[in-house]
Amino acid sequence: MKLILLLLLFACTIQAGHAQASLANSITFGVHSKTAPLEWRSNGVDQGFNIELMNRIGQLSGARILIRRKTFQQLLTDVHSPESDIDVVAIVSPVSIDRQLSQSDPIYATHAKAYTLQGKAFINSWHDLAGKRVAIKKGAFVDVYLSDQEQKFERVDVDLYETGFQLLIKGDVDVVLAENFVARRLLPFYPSIRSSSDPLIYGAFNFVTNGKNAPLMAQINDALRQLKLSGEYDTLVNEWFGTGREKVDLTSTQHRMLWLATLVSIISALGTILTVYISRSLRKRTQSLKVELNQRLQVESQILKLSQQFQSVLNGIPHGVTLYNRECECLWSNDKNNQLLQSPDFYFNHGQTFQLKTTLTEVLNTQKSLTADMSYHTQFWQLQIHPIDMDQAVILLEEATEQHALRQANNESSRLASLGELSAGVAHEINNPTGLIIHSIAFLNHAMNDLKPAAQCYLQQNPFWSVAGLEPKHAISELEMSCSTIDDAANRISRIVNDLKCYARPNITSEYQVFKLNEVVMVSLRLTANQLKLFRLECHLQEPAPELLGDAQQLQQVLINLIQNACHASKPTSDIHSSLITIGTSTLANSACLTITDTGTGMDRATLKRITEPFFTTRRSCGGTGLGLSVCSRIIKEHHGEMQISSQLGVGTQIKLIFPLASTSIEDSKQKIESDSRYN
Template identity: 25%
Template sequence: MTVIRIGNTNVVNGPNGALSAIVHAPESNSTQQMVFAIDSTHHSAKLMPMLNRICFLIIIISFFGGLPLHAEQATPDNAHVIVVGGNSNYPPYQFIGKNGQPDGYIVDLTKAIAGVMGMKIDIRLGDFGGILDELENGRIDILEGLSYSESRAQHYDFSPPHSIIVHAIFARKGTKEVKTLDELRGKKVLVHRGGGMHSYMKEHNYAHDLVLTDSPRETLQQLAVGKCDYAVVALLPGMYIIREENLTNIVPIAKNIIQQRYYCYAVKKGNTELLARFNEGLTILKKTGQYDAIYNKWLGVLEPQRVSWRVIAKYAALVVIPLVLVLMGTVLWSYSLRKQVAQRTESLSKALVELRSNQQQLVQADKMAALGILVSGVAHEINNPTGIILMNMPTLRKILRDAERILDQYREEHGDYSLGGLSYERVRQELPLLLEEMQDGAERIKHTVNDLKNFARKDDEAAKVLLDFNAVVQTAVRLVDVTTRKATNSFTTSYADNLPGIMGNAQRIEQVVVNLIMNACQALPDPGRAIAISTHFDPQANVVVLTVKDEGSGIPPEHLPRLTDPFFTTKRESGGTGLGLSVSASIIKDHGGELTFDSAHGKGTTVKCTFQAAMEGKKL
């Protein structure tokens, strides 16, 4: 359906092609209607040109005098008064006003529809049950308010809804709250007799719990005086009655308890022509804004007031902008604090790492001191028998030399004989060698014990002397001789000639060299891999360089930067503590040197340890 508004005239293209021109004459407060019946089925191609000509004619008539228009043929509605029925006690939708006349939202809506459609109406409000009976008997043509249901749709034809009814549970203040209808089972509930909720609750087996009243107003009045604890009433009528009757002790405690009910115009089944006229009028009201005006007059005051976006923006500006400024200031301040905290945290972290490193070095120093005491005692016990061996060896050699003349003469006289199960000839050849090996072994024991004592001895950093670097490295190599023999079949050393001396502490440098060689041994997967030790002098940098190269498994690239970090180790499961390289790096740093690593994963590692030469070009 199409509605065209031209001044005081509405042009409506209605159902089945019926074209109506509705003209309001202000001076007579009356409405005339011109009806043009057009069969849209057979003349649809001609409809629009005809509509254009009719609109043009109406404009000319309205413009040149605004005279009342009279229909060429009167419609049946002009000759027949339409009786509209409604509920006399269902405010604010329909009720009898203080002046004794029908009043309310739907009453005004019905009057407005009659006005735009040119219908004569008689609105009769009464008891809801009686009104339904009069509709059935034909004394009423149309109901202006009936909630739609599938069961009612079998007996009545309904218009599109002009209202949506939301039902609620009401109770006195302080009554135990309920949220659903199911919670009302077993409790007495006040309900308006014959209303939509009465039908609904009967269909859902609540009939034995219901206390029926004659109107929603009576329902809430009885609830207010304590007849029952709960009542089920449509929300807007309930709020209207509470306000009008000043029932301040009643509040809605649960809303939307059932699916929304649609409130419509309704006629007896088959009276579609009259229903179409009301539908048409309702559409015109919605198009022209009259529907909204009536709705806001009666129902808008009972609903939460809508706040315009302009008002929202205004108050938002007054509240949000200062909050945003405060928030931005807080964010900047927080950022500044976080930055300061991060800087302090970084400084503390570095200090903590350094503290742990120093602590571990102190622990290591204590261990070395304890080891020194232990080694001193053990060395004394070892050196005593070793000294006896070394002292007695020259005497044994002299005895052998003197005894050889006697033993040789005895062989000449009696022929070859055996000593200790060996022929004298063999004893004559091997006994000097055995004595020589015993001499060398005893000296080696003595030397090793002395090296061990020097290694474990606690020396102050200030006790630095001019050192022969090659000699220091050789001492460390002797200390790990047993380990290197087990780890590899190819252990080589190369010591450069004429190395300049370095200033340092021999025991601490030996500790570094031992650590590096032990790490190289542990890196070898099998004894077939080699370890090479070498020293040389770099005149350009004026440094003495120790190189320890192994053919082991190598070091992953991501681990290289952390090798000298305290407690970092890849051998935790085999007992590694992660302190060896950390302590070594610290010792080298104390000597003004540098420790570097070059490794390819799976191809071995080369470690270089540099120390400043004591004096450029000076040799020991």
């Protein structure tokens, strides 16, 4: 039993020795690429120029070649480590820079150049890379070349050239610097990428190893030189790359060249005959092509002219016209207010903010046109979106501020007209009972004057007489006060009715006459002197006085109302610091201006918006009816005037009335009459 164990131990020792001898006589060749014809695998068998060359070197060196595949970064790490299980790696080195590893003679030349997406500009030199994002394989010969070079581009490190191509398609880089053989393999899989430069870096394939294997590299170089001298290297190059230095038999080559020259002569003669025939055909074809070319040039000229006219029409349109695709990219625009579509202050009239992407997608999905009223600050716009196809739509943008104002004015006119008709009816219905009340109160006042002596006489006869439970003298005083109160209230009702009639009464323009604006001011001041005496008053009247065409009494009514409003808004005091009211007249171009300014309480924005509305007043508790400024507004419009109001709380109010001068109004009336007569 012990003898058997000793025999087994001896056999194992012999096998281990053979294994160590086999490992000692082997070279581990690290492979990382899948690029034909350098290193690749077919049906599980490692093939390629470098692999076959390394196998021939192993045969000449008496060593077995072991192929081991690893990633490129692992091979770079292993080849620098003395403890690595990799002996040799085939790597490209720049022709002007040596790696710090032990390397062989050059195996095969290659180069690197720039690759970009189809349609991008050609890269003529390194200067064209300035400012671009460039993908570079970490540790590759391009990386080694650039390690000591100034870089004016943004470098993006990748683990593989294929990773760089994928980033290029995504748009994360602009250029990929790739080795030629690898790029030739990848381009069929990435048709949107193309070669965009001449070679930028030249390099050569070398076998490299770490310092401890320097003797091994000497053996590889000796074997490589033998293969080049024997012609086997050229055979391998021709086999894998289709070129190489083959050995030539001169005699057989001369015979082959003679037969080839004869064949070429025959082909040349046939070619000459064919060339003559083709030349004649080409002359005829050239003539017909010239005629066709002239016709096409004429048609293109007409199309270009029509296109320019169409472009001029689109550019001349005052409204915005923009063409968008589904990705919300602007395909064309006449640059008219196109920026509003991206503004956060551009929203629908009902209050919803406009989102271009959302609205455009909805229109394209439904294939239904959209028309909406929009707002931007104080402006109003009409937006139209019309789908052209499933992925494009045209957006029309038209300012509608003036139309919006006209609609509001029309609505206000309709409302005021309805209110005027209602006011006239109400005034008519109220006027009759009010007249009866005033007439009855007048009768009661006269009766009270006659009853006073009779009451005194009867009181002497009957000292205990009372009227409605009151002492007669007190009762008569209360009756007189009640009569006075009823009379005041009835007169107030009568004034309101008269204001309503004035508001609803149509103006008869044929009764207009020329008058001086300064006279209207002086008459109004005399009629309001009792109220103005409590305030400081300044008048600045232009001389000669501006002349207007209209109704002087109606404008007096307007000015009196404005003076009374200024007095109500101001606080009277007895010193020199009392409120100031200023009235002035002036002319500007073809217009006359009447300005009333006070230093009273002023008005806020909400009050300013409603100041000319019928029945709106801030003095309801003091007896205001809200019809004064409404009537004034109507009178000013009938005189083709304009009322501008500016006010600030605690500072005061300024009202400016602007009317056309009498000369301008008369000239406009003559032109209108002449136009109407020609039309009739």
